[in-house]
Amino acid sequence: MEQQREAGTLGMWIFLVTEIMFFGGMFLAYALYRTQYPAAFASGSNHLDIYLGAVNTGVLILSSFTMAMAVYFTQVGNRRPQIFCLVLTLLLGLTFLGIKAVEYHQKYEDHLIPGHLIPGNPFDPEVQEEGRPLDHHKLHLLTGATVAQVEMFYWIYFAMTGMHALHMIIGAGLLTFLLIYSLKGRFDPEYHSPVEVIGLYWHFVDIVWIFLFPLLYLLGRHYH
Amino acid sequence: MQAIESFEVPAPPKVNYINAQYGLKSWLLTKDHKRIALLYLGSITFFFFIGGIYALMIRLELLTPQGDFLQSTTYNKVFTQHGIIMIFFFLIPSIPATLGNFLIPMMIGAKDLAFPRINLLSWYIYLLGGVITIYALLAGGVDTGWTFYTPYSTTFSNSYVVAAGLGIFINGFSSILTGLNFIVTIHTMRAPGMTWFRMPLFLWSHYATSLIMILGTPVIAITVLLLAFERVAKVGIFNPAMGGDPILFQHLFWFYSHPAVYIMILPSMGVISELIANFSRKNIFGYSFVAFSSLAIAVFGFLVWGHHLFVTSQSVYAGMIFSFLSFAVAIPSAIKVFNWTATLYKSSISYDTPMLYALGFIGLFTVGGMTGLFLASLAVDVHLSDTYFVVAHFHYIMVGGALMGYLGGLHYWWPKITGRMYPEGWGRFSALVIFVGFNLTFLPQFVAGYLGMPRRYHAYPPEFQVFNVLSTAGASILGFGMLIPAIYFVWSMRYGRHAESNPWHLPGLEWRTQSPPPTENFEVTPVVTWDAYEFAPREETEIVGKFGPELEGI
């Protein structure tokens, strides 16, 4: 059993290595284009909703905590709190996805979906004119930024947060599976490797967001 | 000294992994790594056949300087698809998924891999990727080159880029899961006494290969996804007209695709280490050097991808760094070649079919590797880039190197896998035919490329025709040579001489159980007290458990 547990943990860590390299490619694209178009990236970032982003960060960190607690309770054999923590983690994950959906919808309304991803709704944001009253639905361009360059920011935003959200959805599915098996009493202090291993996955998804939040939402806030 | 007995051996043991269970479901839902290896063997051979047909079409077109057999657009699709099928669906999985899957648990004394169901899943994922790619081929094909360079692939190509990309993306997961399985298995499931430095070098190579699979494949996954995203959404990720950089695509693409070539060659080198040591009846010279150089190739292989970008707008200063590193990556490979050669020195060589392939490998791989150094030199590469010199270089490595190792390994372990011997005479004959055919095909291409013939062209100036005619003639011989083993392997499964546990009289752990092995590989878990290549003269090697036949030794 011990060897199987070690093998399972090792296997998940190796899988996480592949995930790190997977997201790494997108982080590279982000870093490159940000150094090329700093004003445009700051403009695009400033248009993101910092409150929703920060709340989402808090939600994910809390869910990481509840996930760690779920593992803890499984290790010591408290089934009720274990199930409770798994449910909380799942709910928090779904909350994150809900808030993300709200954000995406806002982008859709402001015509900020890049390219022709939504047929009939191309990237065509309205630009905030200088001297006019501030409209949060309009894109405020900093000096040196053009709309076409801001589109570069937005495809990166959607690619990275979209891929992250996809991983969250998969995580939610895995958590559901964990919940079902926990309710059936399959896990105990002797055997709980799936809980640990899926916990590792969940923490990883949290870490990706810990980096995404400042890089996407906060990079231009000091440009005012 | 003959390695094969000349007297009859009794019928194979009653129960082995092949006849343990009958029925299609027992094969398609198996968790036995040996059966999964055979499943892979079948599908990989199928894809090799498809890739081979594309190769045939290429060589037929290039017989004449005019583009008369195929239209240029069709020719683009043919060479693209030849590349995609051969690289992603044949070369990358070939040795790891067949020989690796079959032998790794046996060589470490385990019953199976660490994650048997993930092993089966990886085969199904491979099939899914293959089906989607075949759909792309049949629906109209891809014409971007297997390298999918942007912005042609994202903006201008009218072919099935996204479908082919999706097939490759899915296939990547098969690779990742296989690598993951191997790494965990080698770390956690070695039999008592099997220390790292008692492992056969085949295992070191596969461990290094698995490292590359884990670290590199995800990058091509994201690259293909971004490619599809750009094509579908019409954004400007790699499109210069919209502010993107096509060279970013090339950086991301080659970050995987260069280490991918080490995925293709390292397992083959592992096979060659086994063949050289075992067929010269001598401990491999410099075991730890060969082991560490496998790891070094895996690491260094990730540092050189920019040599594919020398003639792009990549900075020449980065080019210098990559050029230097490309020279450095040749060193561990050279160390291996020296060690193999030193192993052969003053040894007792038996020229069985697997050994012929191994010897062929050493020569051909050396040629391929050294011509790589030409391409690693910045100034020379400006002249040779995108010519047939490059084509010849990589075919020497991939066919002369990887494929020879695969064929040699198949022959070597065939008795273990099937319990039958292939016909030795035909084996040696076809090895020689393949060697001659291969060289006739690709040696003229070095000259043609140096003289300026570009690659990926369906028509060419008439002064290159003589080289192309030689090349096509060689390809026919090569094709004929490869048909022969296809025939006699199938023949041997029914009519071949039964093989005993250890037909070659070798010390490896896989030879200490019956041929074919039982489902659980060994009757009792072996306790290893010997080194990988300890040769005792003509002694009986102990069979683990009671599966050994009555007749043994001379």
Place this chain on the structure above:
Amino acid sequence: MSEHIVPVRVYITIFAVLLIGTALTVVAAFVDFPWRFNTIVALTIATIKATFVVLYFMHVRYSTRLIWVIFAAALFWMAILFALTFSDYQTRKWDRDRTSGFVILY
């Protein structure tokens, strides 16, 4: 290797640290640091947060050396990807006749 059970108060402490880190990074984002320090501050805070998650939530602090090596290897490989790719982009301007390797949109 027996399984190490991390005490609950450790988890609570790390959770608090992570929340504080998040608040800190938001506040720091509005301060105008010289040169590129905004990015450096943001990435440093993010790295510290991630390190805590890895060490404590993911139990790496209590794990075998093999796990440490695996995790370090992943970071190293990402570093290779970044370093060598940037070695291209950052040195493109060094060629006398070139202004940039990028097409600048108008």
